[in-house]
Amino acid sequence: MDLTHRPRRLRRDRVRGLVSETNLEPADLIAPVFVDATTDERVPIESMPGHERVPIGDAVDRVEEVLETGVEAVMLFGIPKSKDPEGRRAWAEDGVIQDALRRITAETDAYVITDVCLCEYTDHGHCGPLEEELRREGGVVENGPVCEPTLTVDNDATLEALEKIVVSHARAGADMVAPSGMIDGMVDVIRDALDRDGFEHVPIMSYAAKYESAFYGPFRDAADGAPSFGNRRHYQMDPANSREALREVRLDAEQGADVLMVKPALPYLDIVSAVRQEFDHPVAAYNVSGEYAMLHAAAEKGWLDLEEVALESLLSIKRAGADLILTYFAEDVAGRLSADRRR
Ligand code: PBG
Numbered sequence: 082m083d084l085t086h087r088p089r090r091l092r093r094d095r096v097r098g099l100v101s102e103t104n105l106e107p108a109d110l111i112a113p114v115f116v117d118a119t120t121d122e123r124v125p126i127e128s129m130p131g132h133e134r135v136p137i138g139d140a141v142d143r144v145e146e147v148l149e150t151g152v153e154a155v156m157l158f159g160i161p162k163s164k165d166p167e168g169r170r171a172w173a174e175d176g177v178i179q180d181a182l183r184r185i186t187a188e189t190d191a192y193v194i195t196d197v198c199l200c201e202y203t204d205h206g207h208c209g210p211l212e213e214e215l216r217r218e219g220g221v222v223e224n225g226p227v228c229e230p231t232l233t234v235d236n237d238a239t240l241e242a243l244e245k246i247v248v249s250h251a252r253a254g255a256d257m258v259a260p261s262g263m264i265d266g267m268v269d270v271i272r273d274a275l276d277r278d279g280f281e282h283v284p285i286m287s288y289a290a291k292y293e294s295a296f297y298g299p300f301r302d303a304a305d306g307a308p309s310f311g312n313r314r315h316y317q318m319d320p321a322n323s324r325e326a327l328r329e330v331r332l333d334a335e336q337g338a339d340v341l342m343v344k345p346a347l348p349y350l351d352i353v354s355a356v357r358q359e360f361d362h363p364v365a366a367y368n369v370s371g372e373y374a375m376l377h378a379a380a381e382k383g384w385l386d387l388e389e390v391a392l393e394s395l396l397s398i399k400r401a402g403a404d405l406i407l408t409y410f411a412e413d414v415a416g417r418l419s420a421d422r423r424r
Contacts, residue, residue, distance in 0.1 A: 103400045105392070107151030107415035111194065111365075111407045114147065114155045115303055116140050118162040118177035128299035129370055130377045132409055134160060140181040141188045150415040154192040156259065156407055157181060158304050161202050167210050168202030172245035179253040186254030194286060195250045197260040197271070199242060206308040208262035208316060209239025233315050239264045244274035251280040259342070261288040263316045263329075268336035284339035286365055290326035290352055291344045293317035296371030303370065326352045327359055334360055340405065345369040347394060350401040357402025366403035368394065373409040388417060 091100045117124065117134035126132045135143045144155055159177035161170035170176050178195055185193055200208045212235035215228040239262065247258045258275075260267045268287050275283050293314040301307035318325060330341050341360060343353045344367035353366050372394065380387035391410040398406050408414070 103396055105396050105399050105414075105418065107411075107418055108153055109399065109404065109406055110152050110395075110411040110415055111154040111156050111405060112147045112152050112411035113158060113407060113409060114140070114143055115158050115160065116143075116177055116181040117160040118180075119160060126299070126303045128302050128374050129409060130381075131413070132303065134303065137177060137180050137184070141184050144185050144189050144191045144193075147412055148189060148191055150412040151419045152411045152415045153190075154194060155185075156194045156196055157185075158196050159201060160305050164202055164204040166204055168199035168242065171199055171202040171242065172249045174249060174252075176249065179249055182250065182253035182255055186256075192256050193254065194257040194259050195255045197243060197246050197250065197258050198262045199239065199246075200262070200306040200308070201304050205310065206306055207234050207311075208313065209234040209236070209242065209264060211235060212238070232311070234262075234264070236265050236316075240266055240270045243267055244270050247271045247283075248274050248278050248280070251275055251278065251283050255283065257284045257286055257340075259286040259288060261291060261344075263288065263291050263313075263318065266336070268333045268338045272337040285337065286340035286342055287333040287338035288344055288367070289330040289333040289338060289341045290349075290356065291317055291342070292320050292349060294320065294345050294348070294369070294371070296345045296348065296369050298371050299374045300370035320348075323352055323355065327355060330356050330360065334362060338362070340365050342367060342407075343403075345372060346398045346403070346406070346408075347372050350397065353398065353401040353403050363404045364402055365405040365407065366398045366401075368398060368406055368408035368410065370409065388413070392417065 115134040116137055120136050123133040123135050147155055157178055161177050163170060198208050200206055211232045213230040214233045216231045243260060250258055260271055268285055271285055340363045341356055342365040343349055343356055346366040346368040357364050376390050379385040391414055395406055395414055
């Protein structure tokens with residue numbers, strides 16, 4: 082029996098920390114914040130316990146609550162006061178995000194990132210204005226037109242809207258912009274638009290490999306951004322594909338993305354790991370609403386220890402290769418990490 086190698090030697094209490102390979106810190110985390118122009122009071126988000134949509138007047142307080150836990154960055158999502166087919170409130174100077182940004186950047190030190198997408202702003206809930214496309218779907222059509230007009234997101238018209246959105250965000254004080262629509266060419270036009278307007282210093286965190294995922298369910302309630310018809314599989318990625326993810330990420334890197342994001346996180350750790358190996362950019366992972374909701378639901382039943390599984394989830398995402406993690410657990414986990422350190 083050869084017991085020269087006893088890995089358990091390094092698992093004793095006082096040495097475990099010395100040999101640990103992955104370190105999770107509050108500074109790695111970004112907390113999503115929902116600002117809602119349709120309400121005067123905070124509205125709890127039922128499927129995301131502990132999270133609320135806050136009125137614009139509470140945006141600063143909400144961000145200060147985040148900062149108190151040790152988390153230094155927030156990602157802002159907006160619910161506009163009205164919606165239309167083009168999503169025009171997304172770039173309005175007095176829009177919900179623009180207004181919240183001016184207040185937050187004037188009164189706090191938070192690093193403020195904005196989600197750049199149209200799905201919360203269009204009345205149909207898709208990530209850009211629609212166009213009709215001739216498509217042959219659903220098999221053979223006998224004696225009829227082979228191609229039926231189908232509504233889809235108009236890629237190039239959406240690019241024009243994204244330019245207007247990022248410039249309006251940068252003017253209102255955004256530190257970083259994060260386009261999330263999986264629109265072809267989005268990073269390229271956004272970089273140009275920012276540079277033209279004097280915002281060369283504003284980085285882009287691209288939702289580079291964003292999958293068409295059922296794990297976004299609770300978020301769509303939170304941000305009121307569910308598509309009113311169809312789904313997003315004509316622009317978000319097919320969960321079956323991983324090589325395609327690298328192709329998508331490469332395009333964004335070539336177009337000038339500063340940070341590359343994979344979303345969701347836990348069901349896609351293979352992608353996080355592959356992106357980490359292939360690129361030397363900072364890699365972000367979005368631990369999405371469904372990943373949060375399912376742990377809460379199981380904990381509510383007494384089946385899981387919420388604090389432990391939350392921490393283990395985030396540690397796993399880091400271990401897979403993420404440098405930054407967007408997560409609804411940010412405040413809770415940061416609070417726990419700071420408490421552990423004081424012990
Ligand atoms: C908007 C956007 C979505 C999420 C972040 N930005 C929703 C979607 O694509 O349907 C999901 C976040 C989450 O589930 O936590 N495009």
